[in-house]
Amino acid sequence: MMTTKVAFIGGGHMATAIIEGLLAADRPASDILVCAPSTATRQRLSDRYQVTTSARNGDAVAFAQVIIVAVKPQLVAQVCAELAAVGLADHTVISIAAGVQHQQLGQWLGDDRHVVCAMPNLPTAMQQGMTGLYCSAATAAASRQLAEQLFGAIGEAIWLSDECDMAAVVAAAGSAPAYFFRFMEAMTKAAVQQGLSEQQAARCVRQSAIGAVAMASEPQVDLAQLREQVTSPNGSTAAALDAFNAMDMDQVVAMAMAAAAARTRQLGQGADAGAG
Ligand SMILES: NC(=O)C1=CN([C@@H]2O[C@H](COP(=O)(O)OP(=O)(O)OC[C@H]3O[C@@H](n4cnc5c(N)ncnc54)[C@H](OP(=O)(O)O)[C@@H]3O)[C@@H](O)[C@H]2O)C=CC1
Numbered sequence: 001m002m003t004t005k006v007a008f009i010g011g012g013h014m015a016t017a018i019i020e021g022l023l024a025a026d027r028p029a030s031d032i033l034v035c036a037p038s039t040a041t042r043q044r045l046s047d048r049y050q051v052t053t054s055a056r057n058g059d060a061v062a063f064a065q066v067i068i069v070a071v072k073p074q075l076v077a078q079v080c081a082e083l084a085a086v087g088l089a090d091h092t093v094i095s096i097a098a099g100v101q102h103q104q105l106g107q108w109l110g111d112d113r114h115v116v117c118a119m120p121n122l123p124t125a126m127q128q129g130m131t132g133l134y135c136s137a138a139t140a141a142a143s144r145q146l147a148e149q150l151f152g153a154i155g156e157a158i159w160l161s162d163e164c165d166m167a168a169v170v171a172a173a174g175s176a177p178a179y180f181f182r183f184m185e186a187m188t189k190a191a192v193q194q195g196l197s198e199q200q201a202a203r204c205v206r207q208s209a210i211g212a213v214a215m216a217s218e219p220q221v222d223l224a225q226l227r228e229q230v231t232s233p234n235g236s237t238a239a240a241l242d243a244f245n246a247m248d249m250d251q252v253v254a255m256a257m258a259a260a261a262a263r264t265r266q267l268g269q270g271a272d273a274g275a276g
């Protein structure tokens with residue numbers, strides 16, 4: 001595990017998840033600074049994790065070698081300008097903002113040689129994250145290595161050779177935990193409608209999800225084969241799957257993921273225009 005200090009610009013959901021993951025990976029809290037405007041956020045993070053906090057984004061430059069930009073996409077330009085004004089040396093700047101492109105970051109920071117785009121997801125909090133990484137041919141090897149080590153310590157990380165694929169990573173990883181949570185919410189609601197108590201329904205759904213994910217986590221897993229093991233011909237599971245298929249589930253999921261990717265591209269354009 002690297003020993004480089006890390007500063008976060010923004011202390012919201014995703015910054016908090018990465019911080020939890022890093023602490024679980026034995027990174028000392030004294031290596032972490034969080035810059036956020038609201039007193040409440042800074043207080044919450046320093047109370048809960050004993051990290052250092054600041055109201056001034058520029059403090060990240062003196063504190064850390066790696067700066068993670070974790071604000072909403074439309075704020076990234078402004079934050080980069082603040083960092084550039086303080087004077088970056090060879091700091092590695094990693095943006096996790098959906099849709100914000102490497103070249104835009106280079107323009108706003110005045111240099112793209114130490115810039116990496118990352119798209120992590122919330123389970124980084126439990127060291128079970130999935131992160132897509134992208135940088136340009138000009139990016140320094142040390143910055144690539146720092147990004148890979150950082151996100152590799154809190155889950156899996158893959159490099160993309162084409163930045164256009166980042167929108168697909170948002171759809172398949174960044175946003176993905178929410179789809180599973182939404183599916184579990186719908187199942188819990190349906191189980192209650194069928195007569196289980198809230199608690200019984202929640203337990204059935206949660207433990208079934210945990211069990212299914214454990215089986216799906218085996219190497220070289222064949223998802224269709226696992227599904228078939230549950231599905232007796234003409235049985236209850238077949239009846240449920242027929243109901244999904246009648247709604248053209250593949251099409252529903254494809255449409256949802258296409259919407260996520262399209263929105264990601266839009267967010268990038270909004271960031272470019274400095275629009276909210
Ligand atoms: N949530 C997720 O699962 C994922 C999010 N992302 C990306 O991460 C980024 C942040 O998302 P998320 O954490 O969900 O958003 P949140 O709204 O939870 O957090 C945003 C944070 O930005 C801070 N902030 C606002 N203005 C400034 C500023 N001028 N300078 C410094 N900090 C500021 C806020 O501070 P305060 O609390 O003080 O108001 C807040 O802590 C987005 O770009 C998103 O695309 C990427 C992958 C997954």
Ligand SMILES: O=C(O)[C@@H]1CCC=N1
Pocket residue numbers: 098170174175
């Ligand atoms: O919803 C969003 O825009 C962010 C990006 C990926 C997950 N959350």
